[in-house]
Amino acid sequence: MTSTDTLDGARGAAGPARPADLAAGLLTPEARRDPYPFYARMRRESPVHRSAQGIWYLTRYADVEAALGDLRLSNDRDRMTRAYVALGGDLKAFSRLTDRLGRVMSNTDPPEHARLRKLANRAFTARRVEALRDGIRRIVDQLIDRAVQAGPTMDLIEAVAAPLPRSVVCELFGIPPEDRPKVETWFSRFGRLSEDLAKSEEAIGQYEEYLARLIRLRRADPGDDLISALVATQAQDDRLTDSELLSTCFVLITAGDETTTHLIGNGVLALLRHPDQLARLRADPGLIRGAVEELARYDTVTQAIVRVVAEDLEIGGRTLREGELVYLFLGATNRDPERFEDPDRLDLTRPGNRHLSFGNGPHFCLGGPLAKLEAEVAFGTLVRRLPELRLADGALLEWRPNPLQRRLCALPVTY
Numbered sequence: 001m002t003s004t005d006t007l008d009g010a011r012g013a014a015g016p017a018r019p020a021d022l023a024a025g026l027l028t029p030e031a032r033r034d035p036y037p038f039y040a041r042m043r044r045e046s047p048v049h050r051s052a053q054g055i056w057y058l059t060r061y062a063d064v065e066a067a068l069g070d071l072r073l074s075n076d077r078d079r080m081t082r083a084y085v086a087l088g089g090d091l092k093a094f095s096r097l098t099d100r101l102g103r104v105m106s107n108t109d110p111p112e113h114a115r116l117r118k119l120a121n122r123a124f125t126a127r128r129v130e131a132l133r134d135g136i137r138r139i140v141d142q143l144i145d146r147a148v149q150a151g152p153t154m155d156l157i158e159a160v161a162a163p164l165p166r167s168v169v170c171e172l173f174g175i176p177p178e179d180r181p182k183v184e185t186w187f188s189r190f191g192r193l194s195e196d197l198a199k200s201e202e203a204i205g206q207y208e209e210y211l212a213r214l215i216r217l218r219r220a221d222p223g224d225d226l227i228s229a230l231v232a233t234q235a236q237d238d239r240l241t242d243s244e245l246l247s248t249c250f251v252l253i254t255a256g257d258e259t260t261t262h263l264i265g266n267g268v269l270a271l272l273r274h275p276d277q278l279a280r281l282r283a284d285p286g287l288i289r290g291a292v293e294e295l296a297r298y299d300t301v302t303q304a305i306v307r308v309v310a311e312d313l314e315i316g317g318r319t320l321r322e323g324e325l326v327y328l329f330l331g332a333t334n335r336d337p338e339r340f341e342d343p344d345r346l347d348l349t350r351p352g353n354r355h356l357s358f359g360n361g362p363h364f365c366l367g368g369p370l371a372k373l374e375a376e377v378a379f380g381t382l383v384r385r386l387p388e389l390r391l392a393d394g395a396l397l398e399w400r401p402n403p404l405q406r407r408l409c410a411l412p413v414t415y
Contacts, residue, residue, distance in 0.1 A: 023051040032399045035303065035406075036344065039332035048316035053087060055325045056318075059332035061339035061356070063315055067328055069361035073307035076109045083308040083325045109310075110362055120248055120366055122236075123229035129370045132168060136374055139167045140381045148415070153392050156411040160382070161264040162188070164374055165257050172370075173253055174225025175214070183210070187257050211249050215242075226252070252367070259301050260371040262407045264378045267295035269411060271379070272391050274346045281348060282383050291348040292375045297355035298346050303331035304404045305359065330356045331406065386415040 022045060025031055025038045042049055042059045049057040058064050067073050074080075108116060140160070147159040154160075166184045169175075175183055189203035214227055222228040227249060234245050271278040281287055304327045309320045320326060334355045335343040358368035365371075382389060392412035400407040 021052040022046055022049055023055075023057055026403050031403065032401065033397075035331060035403070036335050039329060039335060042329075043332060043336060048318045050318070055087075055327060056320055057327050057329060058315065059329045059336075060316070061333040061336040064328045064330065064333045064356060065360055067307065067315065067326065068356070068359055068363070070313070071110060071362075072309065072311040072313045073326060074109050074310040075307060075363060076310070079308045079310060079323075080306070080325075083323055086323060087325075114362070116244060116248060117362075117366070119230065119233050119245070120252060122233045123226055124252060124366060126369060128172075128226070128229075129373060132172065132370070133373060133377065135171050136164070136168055136377045137381065139164055139171075140377050141385075144381065144385055153412060153414045156268055156413050157261065157265045157408055158410065160378065161261045161268075161411070164264070164378060165260040165371075168370070168374060169253050169257065172226050173214075173249075174218075174223050174227060179210070183207070187254070208246065208250065211253075212246055215246065215249065258405070258407065259365075259367075260374050262301040262405070263296055263371055263375050265408045265411050266299040266301060266406060267292070267375060267379060268382065268389075268413075269391075269397070269408065270295055270298050270346055271383075272389070272413070277346050277348050278383070281379070282387070285380060285384070287348050288376050288380045289372075290350070290353070291379060292372050293353045293355065294346065294348050294350050295375070295379070296357040296372070297334045297340070297350075297353060299406060300331040300334050300355075300357045301406050302357065302404070303406050304329045306404075327404075330359070389413055389415045 022038075022042050025041070026035060031038045039059050042057065047058070047060045048063065049059070051057060058067060143160045143163055147154040150159075163184070166187045167180075169187075170180045170183060186203040186207045189199050215231060218225070218228045218231050222231065230245060230249060271281070277291075281291055307326045307328060309322050309324045309326060312322055313320055333339070334357060337343050339354075340350070358365035358371075390413065392414045395412040397411070398409040400409055
């Protein structure tokens with residue numbers, strides 16, 4: 001989020017990218033509609049590419065997979081801030097937000113990262129996630145019922161894909177029904193951080209205050225929810241501060257929201273554009289788990305993640321220096337022909353589908369199993385209940401401007 005939401009976040013100080021810079025192609029309207037041809041060119045011509053602003057772009061599967069597990073590439077908040085400052089960017093808002101979030105799993109390195117992740121792992125278990133399956137089915141059915149009653153068309157993002165993860169999170173964290181409308185409003189503002197910073201900052205502050213009150217309530221009266229489990233876990237480990245507990249709750253609650261929303265949106269769009277694959281899934285619902293993996297690979301939501309070089313290293317014959325920023329393009333790796341046969345083809349039965357959509361290594365996405373479960377139920381239910389689902393006539397698809405994320409503004413469908 002913040003300045004990492006745009007390619008070469010400090011561009012305002014350094015000026016526009018030069019036309020000769022391959023990375024500039026990723027900022028064009030054509031790349032917003034379809035970035036994958038640009039990735040293919042970068043893999044062929046400059047797979048370890050240094051942009052005009054001095055930022056590295058990695059687009060090969062082997063390089064990115066190795067980089068995700070290399071501790072010389074840091075995710076530390078302070079290192080990241082210094083790297084952007086070195087580029088001349090205005091990072092006041094970035095600093096305010098990172099200071100507010102504190103030291104969390106997503107902006108620390110081992111061993112501190114391992115200590116914080118241990119807290120979440122104890123509470124956010126596979127058993128707890130799987131126990132949500134029936135509740136997720138109920139929520140998806142309710143959302144589809146509401147959309148069908150409203151008329152023959154809907155924006156699938158607004159009607160199903162966005163409210164589903166927000167409702168699931170409210171269930172998982174035991175947020176009272178009367179509080180859920182305001183919590184969901186905060187969620188919607190978090191997702192537009194790079195588009196409306198002031199509203200997003202305000203929402204984050206309000207949500208933090210709300211979470212702090214909820215944590216105090218759970219300490220006094222524990223329940224069968226994830227916040228109560230986190231509070232109990234903290235009591236077993238006195239090295240974890242109240243601030244770290246609050247930050248962990250915040251990250252767990254918000255991290256999967258937009259990612260899950262657009263995994264569903266991008267996946268449904270891919271199915272509608274590939275009617276042969278949609279027909280296969282309708283004919284054999286047992287394909288659904290493999291289908292989720294392939295849809296996550298085919299049109300990756302998190303197109304790139306950012307690291308900063310903590311110690312000089314060599315990748316692909318190029319030397320990356322301490323303090324330089326590195327963009328790891330997961331979207332490019334998931335279409336790398338060196339790893340995936342015929343990578344631009346959607347194949348719901350693709351074998352050995354070890355995509356990197358949820359990362360790899362120490363920072364592998366903790367919420368990945370929940371996101372996949374929600375997508376599995378959503379895809380399966382939509383395919384079963386809406387056999388005539390298709391893009392609405394004349395639908396114009398627009399993608400949000402952040403090139404590090406692949407997110408539709410809307411998905412108009414009819415059924």
